[in-house]
Amino acid sequence: xxxxxxxxxxxxxxxxxxxxxxxxxxxxxxxxxxxxxxxxxxxxxxxxxxxxxxxxxxxxxxxxxxxxxxxxxxxxxxxxxxxxxxxxxxxxxxxxxxxxxxxxxxxxxxxxxxxxxxxxxxxxxxxxxxxxxxxxxxxxxxxxxxxxxxxxxxxxxxxxxxxxxxxxxxxxxxxxxxxxxxxxxxxxxxxxxxxxxxxxxxxxxxxxxxxxxxxxxxxxxxxxxxxxxxxxxxxxxxxxxxxxxxxxxxxxxxxxxxxxxxxxxxxxxxxxxxxxxxxxxxxxxxxxxxxxxxxxxxxxxxxxxxxxxxxxxxxxxxx
Numbered sequence: 001x002x003x004x005x006x007x008x009x010x011x012x013x014x015x016x017x018x019x020x021x022x023x024x025x026x027x028x029x030x031x032x033x034x035x036x037x038x039x040x041x042x043x044x045x046x047x048x049x050x051x052x053x054x055x056x057x058x059x060x061x062x063x064x065x066x067x068x069x070x071x072x073x074x075x076x077x078x079x080x081x082x083x084x085x086x087x088x089x090x091x092x093x094x095x096x097x098x099x100x101x102x103x104x105x106x107x108x109x110x111x112x113x114x115x116x117x118x119x120x121x122x123x124x125x126x127x128x129x130x131x132x133x134x135x136x137x138x139x140x141x142x143x144x145x146x147x148x149x150x151x152x153x154x155x156x157x158x159x160x161x162x163x164x165x166x167x168x169x170x171x172x173x174x175x176x177x178x179x180x181x182x183x184x185x186x187x188x189x190x191x192x193x194x195x196x197x198x199x200x201x202x203x204x205x206x207x208x209x210x211x212x213x214x215x216x217x218x219x220x221x222x223x224x225x226x227x228x229x230x231x232x233x234x235x236x237x238x239x240x241x242x243x244x245x246x247x248x249x250x251x252x253x254x255x256x257x258x259x260x261x262x263x264x265x266x267x268x269x270x271x272x273x274x275x276x277x278x279x280x281x282x283x284x285x286x287x288x289x290x291x292x293x294x295x296x297x298x299x300x301x302x303x304x305x306x307x308x309x310x311x312x313x314x315x316x317x318x319x
Contacts, residue, residue, distance in 0.1 A: 003294065005063040007313035009109075009166060009214060010257045010281025010289070012071040014048045015094040016101075024087060026076075043073045047285040051098045055105060057284060061293055066284075067166070068095055069109040069136035075170045077141055081116045088113050088123060109136035109166050112154070114144055121154040128161040135163060138170040139195035139216075146195055147202035159208035164316055167195050168216045184288060192220030196254065197229065203244040205253035212316060213253075214279065218260035223272040226251055255316070257281025258308050259289055263299050275304055279312050 015021055018029040018036040026039045036043045047053040048071065058066060070091045079087060088111050095108035110127050112120035114137050124135060135158070140146055158165055169191035177183045192215050199205055205213060215222065229247040236242050255277040260266040270278050283289025290296050297305055 003062055005061065005280050005293065005309045006065070007280060007316070008058070008063050008066040008282045008284070009279050009313070009316070010168075010216060010259070011054060011066045011068055011284040012048060012286070013051055013054060013068045013095065013098055014043070014070060014074060014091070016049060016051060016098055018049055020094060021090055024083075024090070038073055039076060039078070041073050043071075045285055051101060051106070054284060055102060057291075058105065063280075063282075063293075065105055065107065066282075067107050067109050067134060068098065069166060069168065070095065070111045071286075072138070072168065072170050074111075075138050077115050077138070077170060079113075079115070081113075081119050084113045084116050085119045085123070088119070092123070092127075107134060108132075109134050109164075111135075112137040112165075114138040114140055114146075114170075117150040117154050120151075121157050124154060124157045124161075124163070128157065128163065133161050133163040134166075136166040136168060139167045139191045140198070141170055141191070142173060145198050146204070147198035155204055155208045155211060159211040162210040162212070164212045164214065166214045166216065167192065169195075169220070189217055189220030192216055193222045193225055196220070196222045196251070197225075199254075200229065200247050200250040201240060201244070203241075203250070205250060206245045209253070212255065214316075215254055215256045216259070216281065216283075217256075218258060218266055218269045218278075219254065219256040219273065222251070222256075223265070223269045226272045252277065255279055255312070258297065259283055261296075263297075263301075266300060267304070270304055275307055276312055276315075278304070278308050279316065280308050 021027050022029040028037045034046045034049055076087055092110045099106040099108045112123055112135050169188040172183045172187035177187045196215055233240055233246050251272055252274050254273055256269055256273055258266060258278050259281055
């Protein structure tokens with residue numbers, strides 16, 4: 001049984017000091033409580049502002065490296081394009097500054113603005129020119145479909161750089177999900193599957209084969225729906241172009257993190273995406289992640305655990 005984790009592709013930090021972001025409208029920082037409030041949403045997880053806490057957790061769990069991204073409460077989908085670009089720039093500056101403190105351990109996944117694909121493409125091109133090839137973006141949201149032509153310049157820029165793009169669900173707006181923590185328990189995995197479905201049926205990853213897209217939370221509900229997607233393709237359902245790649249093949253172009261919280265669900269993900277396409281992600285510091293990865297994944301098949309912890313990350317984009 002391996003006790004070392006080569007790479008964590010899914011951990012979160014915001015800033016070493018939230019005061020650096022408090023100059024934006026709608027954002028405030030309580031230094032005494034170490035609490036950032038963004039558009040009325042209080043972000044009280046203090047470890048998001050303590051990079052040393054992540055390093056300590058990595059040391060405790062024998063995690064060699066982590067790729068850090070901004071968490072969903074900072075996505076701010078309502079911002080207009082110019083302000084969204086400025087906000088993303090501030091988040092990315094903070095991620096870069098944090099990673100520079102721990103260059104052997106941390107690397108940034110630079111934030112892209114899914115609501116404004118032209119802005120996202122501009123950020124991607126700028127970072128790629130500077131030598132960076134790893135990014136994170138919300139999986140979409142109401143009115144933002146990754147299959148639309150507006151995203152083609154972004155896919156082209158990322159593909160040309162053989163870039164890595166981590167897709168993470170944002171916060172939903174369906175009132176039916178207000179009870180029982182359902183925005184997280186049901187909304188998040190559904191948003192990820194919606195994003196994956198648009199990329200699959202629009203043939204995005206076949207047309208841009210050097211773009212590495214990683215889906216959060218073991219792909220959300222994607223693996224459970226893969227057979228239904230394949231049946232819709234096989235029977236030529238409305239608006240499905242059967243000259244494009246079949247879903248069963250397209251899904252093998254993704255990678256996904258291992259946060260399924262069930263060994264059977266993770267085994268299904270390995271069957272759908274490929275056991276060489278599952279990588280470790282912790283969702284640190286959030287409790288819905290894998291804060292105790294060796295214990296939480298102890299019942300997983302040892303060969304699959306070896307792949308997730310050590311082998312599979314070797315194929316991901318390196319700077």
